[in-house]
Amino acid sequence: MEVLDLTPWRCPEPLIRLKLWLREAKSGQTVTIRLADAGSRQDIPAYLQRLGHRVILTPGPDNTLSLQLVVGAKQPS
Secondary structure, three states: OEEEEOOOOOOOHHHHHHHHHHHHOOOOOEEEEEEOOHHHHHHHHHHHHHOOOEEEEEEOOOOOEEEEEEOOOOOOO
């Protein structure tokens, strides 16, 4: 599985890099996204859910957040 490690950057850089990645992503593609910035940990999952992607959150060590994104897959009701 692909990993998009956005932990080195602070907002808005993680969102910009994620948007660039999404431009090339294909429906059904899965990626694990790692975030450290507090604003990004809050904003990026909400952004992805608004776009209609399926997101599974997993809190990590040292105030990091990992989320598994399935491009184009709807959130379960």
